[in-house]
Amino acid sequence: MSARSDRRALLKSAGAAALAGLAIRPAAAQKIPGGTLRILVGFPAGGGTDVMARYIADKLRERTGANVIVENRAGASGVIAIDALKKAPTDGSVIMYGTAATTVALTVTRKTPGFSLDKDMVPIGLTGLTSTVFVVSPRIGVGTLADYTAWLRRNPDKHTFGTTALGSNTHFFAVLLGKAIGTPLEAVGYKGAAPLLSDLMAGHITAGCGGLTDFLTHHQAGKVKIIALSASRRLPFAPDLPIVSELGHPSLGYEGFYGFYGPPGMAPGLVEAWSQELKACTESPDLKQKLYNTGLDVLTAGPAEFAARQTALVQSFGDMMRKAGHSPE
Missing domain, CATH: 3.40.190.10 (Periplasmic binding protein-like II)
Structure with missing residues (x-):
């Protein structure tokens, strides 16, 4: 069995508790909405997160014909974008492209990060790993x-x-x-x-x-x-x-991640619809190569595995912080 297969098995077992809180369950097939779609990014234009989000937005436009806008909500190490996601409509028109360096790391290193991983965002899908x-x-x-x-x-x-x-x-x-x-x-x-x-x-x-x-x-x-x-x-x-x-x-050794989140309260059917669409976009050969060029190790996964990976990484980052002699501030 490969190292990646081993990790997948561990993550699946870690996911049960995470999924219970997220209430992600099978639902009738839905489609992502049309019209204008917004992707929130917690960092300024031109940075790695923004560049990747724009590559993905381009592919979404190509595949769906929707008007896809990347909206930079920079500041507070990505928390401003999370705050915007918390207040976003739940109709599937707004999602966030996030990184473990914000969602997981701030949860671990701050006593009051300004958001809750369990309550304020819904994992949609993994885009890839970063080192x-x-x-x-x-x-x-x-x-x-x-x-x-x-x-x-x-x-x-x-x-x-x-x-x-x-x-x-x-x-x-x-x-x-x-x-x-x-x-x-x-x-x-x-x-x-x-x-x-x-x-x-x-x-x-x-x-x-x-x-x-x-x-x-x-x-x-x-x-x-x-x-x-x-x-x-x-x-x-x-x-x-x-x-x-x-x-x-x-x-x-450890790996962080990039992935997409929906606002709290997004219907499971919409979560799954977005997950499938983003998976199709990310796995297209031309977009995959662009993401590789930025340094992203492309790996797609749905809501369940994404939630499990996030849960496991909270533990891993916490261990790293303690071994380095630090504690939450």
């Missing part, structure tokens, strides 16, 4: 994690790394990686990937950590070097990236 990467500046001349570890020992005053968000899973991943290689790393917070990338390319900071979707194209262009990837397997669209299990640190 955390640890990168180095090309200015320091290292190409592997072993090289970087040796470089740190020669430069004991350079043990800092930039993170795209303090108190996030990417921050914790780098802290745990430092512990694993025996050279503790100290985080420097940045307001997103763009300023961190700028400092990495200029050599103002020697290392950084964030989502693969933020760094892949820059790695491919030689502007930064990815030396560790949290994915459970080598990625078919980026096979050169070394995964942590191959580097001797399998306990650091």
Whole structure:
């Protein structure tokens, strides 16, 4: 049985409790509504989440003829978009494209995240998996994690790394990686990937950590070097990236996700209709390639498996936070 099959089995068993709360059940076949459809995105235009949402919106227009609008509700680490979803009509005209870096991570790292995973959003379907990467500046001349570890020992005053968000899973991943290689790393917070990338390319900071979707194209262009990837397997669209299990640190492996949510109270039939339509869009060869190019490991799943994956990841992120020596704030 493959690693992915093993994960599927575990997720299915984890899903029973999640589904009881969500009340997702078989319903008569429905179709998504026509007219104007809105996709909420919790981040500014031009970022990885927005770009993927627009690719998907284009395919939805092509397949359905609907007027599909991507609506950026940026701010508060994605919570503003969730708040808009909570207040959205339940007729299927509004959905949200979200990431575990918001929905799961904020649930784990904040005492009062401003939303409830169980009450304020309904999982519709998984779009794909995303991984955390640890990168180095090309200015320091290292190409592997072993090289970087040796470089740190020669430069004991350079043990800092930039993170795209303090108190996030990417921050914790780098802290745990430092512990694993025996050279503790100290985080420097940045307001997103763009300023961190700028400092990495200029050599103002020697290392950084964030989502693969933020760094892949820059790695491919030689502007930064990815030396560790949290994915459970080598990625078919980026096979050169070394995964942590191959580097001797399998306990650091994890994957986040991107997927779609509906507002609370959306009818099960509409949830299923949207799930099927989004699955068909995402699995079309041209869209799949575009999503691969952004760094998304495309994997579709319906409401049940999506809910189960979310439940499992809450536990995983919580464990990561505690091992990194942090607690909810």
